[in-house]
């Protein structure tokens with residue numbers, strides 16, 4: 055079990071690390087620090103990590119990191135590499151072709167040791183306890199919500215099973231306070 059300080063140390067080490075990025079034409083050594091990137095925590099609960107190309111920031115969710123201190127060298131490290139791959143991909147391929155999770159990003163992600171998955175799977179990380187949950191009274195499906203919602207959602211499974219995939223209020227999800 056690590057600490058938040060360990061996470062901070064790991065991000066900064068990885069931002070300083072010079073990776074070799076190979077393209078069809080060249081092989082370039084670069085670190086995110088060389089490109090002007092620095093690190094910050096933020097308080098978002100839905101996204102583990104984000105890469106801001108213009109502000110040149112790698113941000114990690116403090117609540118999600120706090121819940122996953124047992125996974126610093128697996129999930130958290132993979133998330134950091136995922137975000138670094140975004141920074142490198144935009145540098146190498148330009149904003150137009152380097153953004154997103156296409157093959158340019160994926161190739162670089164794999165070169166620097168990231169699994170190249172689009173994002174973490176909810177089943178592989180510990181999610182912070184949410185204030186609310188949306189539940190289906192018919193099948194028992196439940197999903198965490200961090201904020202109140204005003205629109206009505208219906209249970210996808212139940213609508214598919216009992217209503218040919220069409221929305222019906224009969225299977226509306228109910229917002230409950232945890």
Ligand SMILES: [Zn+2]
Pocket residue numbers: 136140154155172
């Ligand atoms: Zn991404």
Ligand SMILES: [Zn+2]
Pocket residue numbers: 190191192193194195209210211212225
């Ligand atoms: Zn349901």
